[in-house]
Amino acid sequence: MHATLRSRPFSDKDWCFEWKYDGFRCLVRKHSGQVDLISRTGKPYNRSFPDVVEAVSSLPGDFTWDTELAIGDGKGPTSFERLQQRARTTSAKSIGAAVRASPARLYVFDLLTVGDADIRELKLVDRRECLRDTFEDTATLVYSSAIVGVGAWVFEQVRHHCFEGMVAKRMTSPYSRGRSTDWIKIKNAGYDRPAALGFGR
Numbered sequence: 669m670h671a672t673l674r675s676r677p678f679s680d681k682d683w684c685f686e687w688k689y690d691g692f693r694c695l696v697r698k699h700s701g702q703v704d705l706i707s708r709t710g711k712p713y714n715r716s717f718p719d720v721v722e723a724v725s726s727l728p729g730d731f732t733w734d735t736e737l738a739i740g741d742g743k744g745p746t747s748f749e750r751l752q753q754r755a756r757t758t759s760a761k762s763i764g765a766a767v768r769a770s771p772a773r774l775y776v777f778d779l780l781t782v783g784d785a786d787i788r789e790l791k792l793v794d795r796r797e798c799l800r801d802t803f804e805d806t807a808t809l810v811y812s813s814a815i816v817g818v819g820a821w822v823f824e825q826v827r828h829h830c831f832e833g834m835v836a837k838r839m840t841s842p843y844s845r846g847r848s849t850d851w852i853k854i855k856n857a858g859y860d861r862p863a864a865l866g867f868g869r
Contacts, residue, residue: 669734669778669843671835671851677823682840684792684814685822688833688853689742689775691751696733696774698724705737713737715758719767720774723808731802734778734843736812739770743831776803777812780843788843792850795843823854832859 693708703724705713714721717737739747739754750770757766779799780788787795796814803809815822819836826834833855841850 669845669851670847671853672847672849674836674852674854677819677834677854678836679817679819679821680836681817682838683819683836684816684839685819686777686812686814686835686837687822687826687829687831688835688855689736689738689812690744690748690832690859691736691738691742691775692755694735694737694774696724696735696776698727698732699730701725713755716755716763716766717772718763720772720808723774723806727803727809729802730781730783732780733774733776733799734780736775736777738773738775740773742773742775743829771808773808773810775810775812777814778843790842791840792837792843793839823856826856827858830856830859832856 692713694713695706697704697706703714703721705717705720707713720737736742737751739751741747751772754766754770754772757763776799778792779795779802780786782798782802787798800811803811805811814837816839819834823834833853836852836854838850841848844850
């Protein structure tokens with residue numbers, strides 16, 4: 669499910685609002701002991717992020733999560749550059765050093781399946797309630813909090829803390845494939861990752 673871009677933040681009691689982390693979108697699937705980390709384009713991330721695979725493997729049960737894969741707090745050009753370096757690291761002799769230097773983190777924001785049950789037709793608010801029960805926060809796995817109603821205030825915090833932007837989600841929405849107006853993303857115009865990395869616009 670992908671968000672539709674909107675230029676201005678808004679507040680609405682029927683919507684919840686999340687900080688947008690600067691990382692890689694990652695689908696996480698755990699089934700019969702096998703964990704798969706899958707990029708937005710279908711690329712496997714397992715080899716580059718064995719620390720994340722290990723953390724997910726330690727959890728009981730089967731599930732599918734929608735997440736953002738990031739380094740550290742998921743903000744700033746340095747964190748994103750380190751994430752790119754981690755993703756390019758695939759050789760067995762280099763992985764250990766990369767994990768120690770730049771440990772990865774999953775920000776988990778949605779739940780698609782639990783065991784054999786597909787719950788994508790449930791309301792977002794119900795999916796998130798189920799999600800909160802699937803794991804406890806660790807250094808690697810973090811439940812991505814959402815704040816109801818006060819999107820304008822959340823966006824002020826986004827700018828104050830230099831995050832990439834905000835994602836607004838209609839709380840009654842199902843999880844649907846493709847672009848949706850039930851998820852809205854608002855970019856922080858003051859956040860300039862390419863310029864900060866020296867690449868220009």
